[in-house]
Amino acid sequence: MSKPPPNADLTPLPDYRQVLQPSPFHTRLVEHCPLQNWMSWNGYQTPRVCDVLASEYFAIRSTCSVMDLTPMEKYRIAGPDALKFLNRLVTRDVGDLKAGRVTYVVWCNDEGKVLDDGTLFHLRAGEYRLCAQHHQLDWLLLSSIGMDVSIQAETHQVAALSVQGPTSYALLTAAGVVGLDQLKPFGILHTRLRVFDLMISRTGFTGDLGYELWVEPAAALSLWDALFAPAQQGLFDVRVIGLSALEMARIEAGFIVPGDDFNTAETTVRADHDRSPFELGLDWLVNFDKPHFTGKRALLRERARPVMRRLVKLRVSGNKPPMDSFLYDAEHGRRIGTVKSQSWSPILKSNVCLADVGYSNGLVPSQIWAEIYYQKELEWRATWAECFMSEKPFWAHPRRLKTPPRNF
Amino acid sequence: MTKTGFVGASKSVLVVGGGHNGLVCASYLARAGYRVDILEARSAMGGGAASSDFAEGYRVSGLAHILHSLSPQVRSDLQLDAAGLETGDSIDTIALDKAGQHITLGIDTLAGGDLSADDIEAYGRFKREFIGYAKALEPLMMNKPPRLKDMDRRDKLTLAKLGWQLRFGLGKDSMREFLRIGGINIYDVLNEVFDSPLLKGAIALDAVMGQHMGPRTPNTVLTYLHRLWGETHSRPSLPSGGMGSIAKALERAAANAGVSMRTAAKVQRILVVDGAAVGVELESGEQLHADIVISNADAKTTFLKLVDSSEFDAMFVHRVNSIRANGDVAKVHLALDGLPKIVGLSVEQLSQRLIIAPNMRYVEHAFNHSKYAEFSENPLLEITIPSIADSSLAPPGHHVMSISASFAPYALKLGWETQRDAFMQRVIAVIEQYAPGFGAQIIAREILTPVDIETQYHLSGGHWHHGEMAIDQLFMLRPVYGAAQYDTPIEGLYLCGAAAHPGGGLTGLPGRNAAQRVMRATEWRP
Amino acid sequence: MKKHDVIVIGAGHNGLTNAAFLAKAGLDVVVLEKNSYVGGATASLELHEGWIYSNCSYVCSLFRPEIYQALDLGRHGLEVVPLQGSVSMMQNGDHFGSYHQPEIRRREMMRHSKRDADAAIRFDADLMKWCRLIRAFLLRTPPDPASFKIRDAMEFAYLLKRFHSLSESQLYEFIRFFTMSIAEYLEQYFESDIVLAHFSGGSIIGTGLGVYSPGTAYVLLHHAMGDIDGNVGSWGFARGGMGSVSKAIASSLRSYGGEVRTEAEVATINVAGGRANGVMLASGEQISAKVVVSNLDAKRTFLQVMKPADVPDKLLHRARNFKMRGSSGKVNIALDGMPDFPGLPSGSPLTLGHMHFTDSLERLERAYDDWKDCRWSADPYVDMVIPTQYDPSMAPPGKHMMSIFVQYCPVEVEGGWTDAERDAFGASVIDQISDYSPNFKDLLLHTEIRTPRELEAEVGLTEGNIFQGELTLDQLMFNRPFPGYAQYRGPVKNMYMCSSSNHPGGGVMGAPGANSAREILRDLGRKDTTPEDFEDD
16 A cells, blocks of 8 residues: 655665765765865755865856855756746746746745745746755645646756856856857756757856856766866866855855745744745845735735835944844844844955844834954954945946856 | 626625525525625536435435524525425434334433433433533634634624633533533543443434544534534424425525526636636636625635636645545435335334434444445444425335435545445445345435535535534634635635535525625625 | 651652652652652663663653753753654565654655655644644643633733734644644645654554544644753653653652652541541551642542542542543563664664654554454554663663553453453564564563553553543643643642643653642742743744
């Protein structure tokens, strides 16, 4: 009577001693990670820092960085009702997303609280890939009741690299990729490199020029070697980077990470610890003039109320890191929020952060100060730093949008 | 899209499904000045209460075969008596005993058998106590279930009345007792009170019939209370002309109220524009528009079939999809060449409601099978011979027997296609034990399994009550939260069937309460 | 004759806890125990020469850390080591391991269903919501819904406030959780048979219900809301067996000046003028006290040690009908070595935790059907642990002790329990395990089999019910043990109850003992020594 569920993974038993799963790029990653400073990203063995954090960061900002993107959760969505399913899932209208295009989406539960965000790839007509930060198979299947759509988890069936930085275009072209010059931001290119099929999307998480490369796991090492061939000839500075460098770049670019910058609805236990798209400053992703989507009724109700809180971008004066800092409204002397993610921005020479801030009666606090605790030679001190709200990303270089990109 | 209603005119209403609750709801609204159309898929109104021929010259009620629980409020509001409602004489329940020591169970009296004086005394006390609990629930049954947050004035009033009824209606001791046993099983309660196995079996049958529950299943005190609550208002009876006459009376009342009715008009889908119901599309492709659409169908049919599930939030659909609504009762109709000869039972007694549930262990064992998707080897039976009261149902001298038999699970492991006869054989074999020679009297027979009920009555899972009457599917959780106050996430779409509070049975209350909800929500007065 | 302030009848963990808090408040307390050892069902005894075992309760999870801290049990010798994971063996040779390590746990779950691995996140968060809610009630006295006293009204207001912290949909979901069966509740999350079976087992342990019986989802909390060092839902072994828990509490009690007398069986509670004033021992000795507290279960308290004349008729009726049908058996085994489980990865940590051998809901439900008909389950649900893997002090070097909890085993079998019937029951359990462990039977040195009959005779658990009263809605919260008697006060003045028959019920939790002490101290006008619960926020 035991039937294997349709989504059972028939791979052999995991070795219980191997806590972190190697990605298809693992053997090459090891060569580039003298620090052996690993961490878990969705259960994969992922470098935190490969060699020198500062160099990795500047590879993103001034030359070219390569990062293993395989651990990102990926789902293949197809079938007659695929588009209907997706439009019911996400808050923005994806009805006009053409084949060969990518878009950024968030999705909510019935209460209009965000479950996760990600990028939606319209691979080919009627066939989609949804990349998510967290494990979403349960929610996707649950959302598909009554619809003719197939949903397959394909995280381990697709190997991916993120190639980001001003010279990424030049590097890929030198590596033999043809046709990148016409690829616009959020576009998809299906091509071949050497002997394998390669999909390239002009997407990224750094706020700079960059691409994401997608292949079958069997072609993973060939792809890696093709990318590093020009570098080995001394033509390009290419660096493998870990998640710490990415973290700095993504905060500068103002990208949020579910689970870090806000608690995802699915894992929220306490009332009001989850967040709506409005509270995350993602109003622009919510479209009420489209077919029904999960959370729409709740969000319509929320829209009618004053804004209670918002995830904002703050530049923090001084040089003390506002880690886990409380924020105060200087005008009323009230505590209004906390810092979520923060980083020193080497390119801006400033502290930048994403912070959850309470709006009293829907009003933006006029003056925000952060209470920062820091230590010098094991002595702890407290200081105050004025914060400046930024509507735009802290860093967004125009070169990221140019087509064809500049060939450095 | 334009709606047919315009300012100053009465609101137009489409009711999907002409079962008794649909008729009741429509009648209330029409009497209040709404323009109401009922669309019924079958060839006659009345749904499960309608009568039909199962063999030439033999006629029975399709699903429900005993009238009980009809709300007196509905009866008088809709002037059903004027519309020709004849409930017939009330009947008692006779629990059959193989040795002929049958017990007759009245409202609070017991007779027959070899009952002890203790049991007879205890029965009166027990029934009075339980009827008291059932009455205490009255405020809850006669109103929309209160929400647990953002209550409106009516919700608060309902809760206040309920609290008052529990504390002062029942008194301190009874209230404590009610709160103690309200959530548990009938098995433990009956063992505390009675000795006679037959008596306990008979009461247990009332608690589990129509549900996927055995006497030991917690919740069965509540299902029993639900049944008793109905009986406090109207005693069980076999109406002359069969249950079909009830359907006819309701239909006449609806017509009197100005409701227009269409049969053979199967609704294919409910039209939704911008999150609001605007009408329906029939199987024929014809589209009808209205200000308000009310579904008498069960929750799964309404939310997963009639309306595109993508019109709802994902978790809501998941909840609807998880509703436990698989039926466990089969209906067996037998044409007999004469009255059966049940040992120790007079012809007079044959016209009563006869049940076979000799003890609680028997009932529990019958239920055990259904847990594993098998039908009961020794099923529970509720038997009526309606042709005794109404000779028109069968040729002269002949009779029809209408049997509800449990447990006959919807999702039978071996599939009903091949098992229908096998189960009917079991039913007949059980009766044979009480009426030797019974099998030879059968001229024609028919069985309606839950799968047949699903197909013929457009009722997902073929469940009597449109969904298990378990606490997690009752009151403000019926059919699911988010649609438990008769309104639904779709603006202008309402529920009025047994899927809604207070659930199944011929009370007519889901229809009545839904109509009141519609009137309040649309804030329109004629 | 010396007059004590308080007599506590029964040195089970709740009696000792109760006494310790009273002694801490400066009262002169004596605990009277009929056995020669303390602990009752929370004791470490010798199973076989050189083998120590926990006689009844065998793992520690629910014990309230607040009580641990307030009675300073660490200093009194208690060590609780977290237990690592659990496993369910499958009939097809496979298994489902719930590893301690989160990444491995997830990958193992994905092996059985990728969807279930994701759904587990939703399930964990939802379960945590209900844990947070219920845990806040553990160290509180339930209010009486029929009362108009200010204190009850305030307590209700407190409960309402707790509930109000939930959103509307969470309120509905909580009602559903509280009233649904574990099988149907889990089916809203999981799809694979083995995952469903693995997670439902905890909900039937100790109950007279099956996995499809409404109300069992809630019982899961009784096994999931404990915590070890803040890890909610994790289990632990007490070093030296569960007796270490009682010994530590007894030691704490003595440090506050309290006294424990073993082999002092109480025959009756003396009542004069509507007030309890002492007890008479089975030996005939009279001991007087201002207050008498019974740690016996509700049946023993009201039907045995209290004289019928002192108990109102209605209460006698309630006590007679109090449901405490035993449904579990125990098998304790001294092993010559560690059994092999070839179905598990070699060297796997899965043997360190709970081991089960039931792989479908249907098998679990059929086990229950046997119990309903007064038979022990032919294919029982087994919860097996081998604590000597952590605690070598409990067996000679290289040897092991195995503790097996068996669900279901009835209070009465048809024809009555005989020694032969008991042995047949034990043999079927051993057979089930040896199906998965070929060398298991060769390692058996000594086997002790206990049905509810033995549990009642040896430990004093009436009908062998491990919770001293079934955990069904009619016997929970303000209904436990009886409506109107849920606030630890007995039918006569100066008489109290502190056993697991009282709110919040069974499990080695200590909460009934502590709650009862709070009420006693309140009535005596003493300073409250019992702890408040650690707030979660």
